[in-house]
Amino acid sequence: MRLYMFYFVGLLFIQCDMPYKGKHTEEKSVNKEVLNPSENFGLVIHGGAGTILKKNMTDSLEQAYRDKLEEATKAGHTILSNGGTSMQAVTAAINIMEDSPLFNAGKGAVFTHKGTNELDASVMDGKTLNAGAISGVTTVKNPINLAVAVMNKSEHVMLSAQGAEQFAKEQGLKIVDPQYFYTERRYKSLQKIIEKEKTELDHDTKVSFMDPFIKDSKYGTVGCVALDKYGNLAAGTSTGGMTNKRYNRIGDAPIIGAGTYANNASCAVSSTGWGEYFIRGMVAHDIAAMMEYKEITLQEAAHTVIQEKLTKLGGTGGIVSIDRQGNVAMEFNTAGMYRAHMNAAGDLDIKIYKND
Numbered sequence: 541m542r543l544y545m546f547y548f549v550g551l552l553f554i555q556c557d558m559p560y561k562g563k564h565t566e567e568k569s570v571n572k573e574v575l576n577p578s579e580n581f582g583l584v585i586h587g588g589a590g591t592i593l594k595k596n597m598t599d600s601l602e603q604a605y606r607d608k609l610e611e612a613t614k615a616g617h618t619i620l621s622n623g624g625t626s627m628q629a630v631t632a633a634i635n636i637m638e639d640s641p642l643f644n645a646g647k648g649a650v651f652t653h654k655g656t657n658e659l660d661a662s663v664m665d666g667k668t669l670n671a672g673a674i675s676g677v678t679t680v681k682n683p684i685n686l687a688v689a690v691m692n693k694s695e696h697v698m699l700s701a702q703g704a705e706q707f708a709k710e711q712g713l714k715i716v717d718p719q720y721f722y723t724e725r726r727y728k729s730l731q732k733i734i735e736k737e738k739t740e741l742d743h744d745t746k747v748s749f750m751d752p753f754i755k756d757s758k759y760g761t762v763g764c765v766a767l768d769k770y771g772n773l774a775a776g777t778s779t780g781g782m783t784n785k786r787y788n789r790i791g792d793a794p795i796i797g798a799g800t801y802a803n804n805a806s807c808a809v810s811s812t813g814w815g816e817y818f819i820r821g822m823v824a825h826d827i828a829a830m831m832e833y834k835e836i837t838l839q840e841a842a843h844t845v846i847q848e849k850l851t852k853l854g855g856t857g858g859i860v861s862i863d864r865q866g867n868v869a870m871e872f873n874t875a876g877m878y879r880a881h882m883n884a885a886g887d888l889d890i891k892i893y894k895n896d
């Protein structure tokens with residue numbers, strides 16, 4: 541009997557110490573490393589890449605994008621400078637972009653062929669390699685928060701559609717009527733594409749990316765990567781996917797390794813672009829893996845993956861990334877990418893076009 545008790549108590553200890561996915565809260569991971577805080581921190585965000593050309597942009601629209609990028613970056617930066625975690629900074633920055641109709645995520649999500657909005661998101665913690673992802677939700681106001689909840693409060697990595705929505709309700713996340721995601725501008729984009737499809741017999745895939753709002757094609761996914769004072773990396777990505785998507789299509793944004801990846805051994809990455817290519821190229825993970833295995837810099841890895849590998853595959857888009865030293869890479873093979881970076885010193889860098 542005594543021997544059994546001994547085993548039982550021993551087992552309990554082992555259980556408590558097991559890296560059970562659902563029990564890794566961010567707070568726990570920070571406390572362990574709070575002994576050696578560094579003053580090196582920073583974050584990078586993106587609001588989508590594509591054929592973003594100055595000639596197609598009005599001054600007021602460009603200013604609106606710059607203002608929102610600044611607001612999101614500063615929100616994340618304030619959290620980091622106050623000792624918050626990289627995951628907290630990532631979610632705060634992404635929430636601001638999700639709540640803005642300017643970006644294809646949350647409020648500004650694009651429409652599916654059926655005229656609905658299906659949202660995808662994911663996050664990854666570079667210290668624990670814990671991750672959370674959701675796809676095809678239609679009622680969750682901030683999909684990135686649901687991805688965080690999946691990571692921290694469930695024993696799963698990826699939930700989809702109604703199951704994900706049920707979990708969101710159980711977790712007390714903000715639920716909205718699907719009508720919340722209606723914006724005239726995005727709805728018009730869908731109508732325009734459907735019209736165009738009718739006249740284009742070969743269903744040219746490029747048609748699907750047309751965004752009349754900036755008179756050209758672009759991807760408006762949002763993402764953020766951050767390094768906190770404790771040396772931990774995190775990444776997150778949130779999107780409405782691609783206009784006119786059908787059959788419950790899922791893009792790269794909620795796929796860990798494609799749209800989002802973070803590993804303290806290398807870097808944190810968030811992608812935007814033609815999702816199918818990012819999935820096939822496992823773009824986010826490939827950048828991290830190249831850094832780790834080839835012992836090259838983040839910039840070299842990002843350049844190779846986007847400018848050589850992705851481009852050769854026929855994919856378009858870009859990434860933002862940061863490593864443990866606070867080095868950043870913002871690499872894209874399109875005409876532009878909404879992007880912003882802020883370092884520990886508070887230097888803010890906001891760019892839209894290639895030659896900014």
Ligand code: ASP
Binds near residue numbers: 588761816
């Ligand atoms: N990567 C997203 C997707 O394919 C689109 C985007 O970046 O805007 O769903």
